[in-house]
Amino acid sequence: MRAVRIDEFGGPEVLVPVEMPDPVAGPGQVLVRIAAAGVNRADALIRAGLYHRAGRPPLIPGVEAAGIVAAVGEGVSELAVGQRVMALDGISAPGFYAELAVVPAERVTVLPDGLGLTEAATLPVAWLSAWYCLRSLARVTKEDTVVVKAAASGVGTAAVQIAAETGARVIALAGSAERAAWAGEFGAQDVLDTSAFPDDAEVEEILRLTDGRGADVVLDTVGGPAFGRSLREVGHGGRVVALANVALEPSTVDTRDFYPKNAAILGFQLTNLQIHGYDPRADLRELAERVAAGAYRVPVETVVPLEEARAAHERLASRDNRGKIVLAVADL
Missing domain, CATH: 3.90.180.10 (Medium-chain alcohol dehydrogenases, catalytic domain)
Incomplete structure (x- = not known):
């Protein structure tokens, strides 16, 4: 072969x-x-x-x-x-x-x-990861505001669509104006070009878009310094899902950024999830059927x-x- x-x-x-x-x-x-x-x-x-x-x-x-x-x-x-x-x-x-x-x-x-x-x-990696993180971990509903980081990536475009299908409000973040606009084509109500914002300004913009409340769910597909910002962007009782560190840098965390808000930090790693007993076939079947039916692009x-x-x-x-x-x- x-x-x-x-x-x-x-x-x-x-x-x-x-x-x-x-x-x-x-x-x-x-x-x-x-x-x-x-x-x-x-x-x-x-x-x-x-x-x-x-x-x-x-x-x-x-x-x-x-x-x-x-x-x-x-x-x-x-x-x-x-x-x-x-x-x-x-x-x-x-x-x-x-x-x-x-x-x-x-x-x-x-x-x-x-x-x-x-x-x-x-589907088996990026789409399944977005599906599991939003449905099984964050349990996104139509009442939620969901921030998706690196929204123009494979996981990001999947996550925007999966969250939007629930009726949630989606805020899509990407690293250029063109990529942010493209991510918006998948159902995000708000898009944010993070290259136009210094680090603290990104947090302030998320808080502005949520009237100061912060997001209900932040899907952090970036890691490194971005993870600390995710903790500041989530609101009371919210959920931050960490599923990658493409930055390949340490994340510095201030516990004061999340524990006063009673926020939850949820980790996801697909391989280890399978090692510890997760069978992905039911989720993949449902996901594939929705794609085949035209629910997702x-x-x-x-x-x-x-x-x-x-x-x-x-x-x-x-x-x-x-x-x-x-x-x-x-x-x-």
């Missing part, structure tokens, strides 16, 4: 196209023929040797994909050859930058009719061939993409 492999940690240049033996599904496993693989920041961390479960090279990155079931291992009865599926696997290797991948059956979800494989390949910005994974990672590193980046593996 064709694959993209990492033989040493480093920058995008270490993503090397190779030919490898076809994998074989063992007991409890499914062999998936990959049509498309999503490109995520987790993949970049794996490539750089910064991902907490990456293991050592040689390895294949890629934690989400969509394709066709090519074979099932012993004991797998809920899946059949030929079914269209999406797969999520940030726990074990190999990854999905390949024509074939072996995946535990419990990490494979059958797709509904009407959902394309390219769009499906983007999945923005795919860039699609590049598998062999050009390096270019995909360079695009991701620019932090200028609007929507998801996808590797096209095969036309299935």
Whole structure:
């Protein structure tokens, strides 16, 4: 099979196209023929040797994909050859930058009719993360005001739509006027270009937009110094959900920014959630059905061939993409 492999940690240049033996599904496993693989920041961390479960090279990155079931291992009865599926696997290797991948059956979800494989390949990480954080952790309702940071990212555009569908008021934050305006197209009532505001002014603007009350929910997809601002932007009894630290910097927290408000800090990390028993299939099925029904729009910005994974990672590193980046593996 064709694959993209990492033989040493480093920058995008270490993503090397190779030919490898076809994998074989063992007991409890499914062999998936990959049509498309999503490109995520987790993949970049794996490539750089910064991902907490990456293991050592040689390895294949890629934690989400969509394709066709090519074979099932012993004991797998809920899946059949030929079914269209999406797969999520940030726990074990190999990854999905390949024509074939072996995946535990419990990490494979059958797709509904009407959902394309390219769009499906983007759901298991960014969309599922936004879905779980807003519905299961923050429990967003129509009464809430929700701040979404990095709202033009994959998680951000998903979160804006999921929150808006509940009837909540959404305030979308992005790092340029163009990205903020684009995020507003997904249902945000207010947009904020954070590049135009010094740090404290961002907090003041959120408080102004909420008549001084602060937000009910802040979805912090940035981390680092932004997390401290999130604590100041949340209101009484509010919830701050932390699900990333793309800033790769420490967060300095003043407990006086949240405990007097009886605010809650909720952490989310998808891989560890699965390790500790979360089965994502029910959530992914519901999410996929809503996308197939047209309730949500999945923005795919860039699609590049598998062999050009390096270019995909360079695009991701620019932090200028609007929507998801996808590797096209095969036309299935």
